[in-house]
Amino acid sequence: xxxxxxxxxxxxxxxxxxxxxxxxxxxxxDFMIIHRxxxxxxxxxxxxxxxxxxxxxxxxxxxxxxxxxxxxxxxGATHMYQxxxxxxxxxxFVQCVRTMSEQEFQKEAxxxxxxxxxxxxAISV
Numbered sequence: 001x002x003x004x005x006x007x008x009x010x011x012x013x014x015x016x017x018x019x020x021x022x023x024x025x026x027x028x029x030d031f032m033i034i035h036r037x038x039x040x041x042x043x044x045x046x047x048x049x050x051x052x053x054x055x056x057x058x059x060x061x062x063x064x065x066x067x068x069x070x071x072x073x074x075x076g077a078t079h080m081y082q083x084x085x086x087x088x089x090x091x092x093f094v095q096c097v098r099t100m101s102e103q104e105f106q107k108e109a110x111x112x113x114x115x116x117x118x119x120x121x122a123i124s125v
Contacts, residue, residue, distance in 0.1 A: 017033075024056065028059050028063070030097075033093075033094055035048075036094070038082065039080040039082040041081070045060060067087050
């Protein structure tokens with residue numbers, strides 16, 4: 001389930017990690033997991049994750065150091081980064097996030113089903 005982050009300057013959709021853990025790194029990982037087939041600049045990651053460029057740069061450097069993301073290419077003078085799906089830990093992490101998302105979705109679906117099953121009170125005038 002994806003929700004909007006109303007505190008962000010620009011509306012940003014939060015994935016599972018952003019909602020559960022919050023924080024810059026979680027928001028960037030959420031975006032990169034959802035869009036794992038493409039590469040992005042630090043500026044694009046910051047904007048699409050709803051974080052400041054300064055904090056995104058620090059988070060991406062940390063993620064790159066731990067080989068969670070990898071440098072893919074240059075577009076002009078801009079470095080591009082992608083989720084490192086060659087890393088076994090990241091592949092397992094993506095599966096874990098998928099499972100967490102499915103559980104969240106099921107909880108929300110159960111709430112809706114339980115709400116719809118409640119009897120409607122008769123209104124007398």
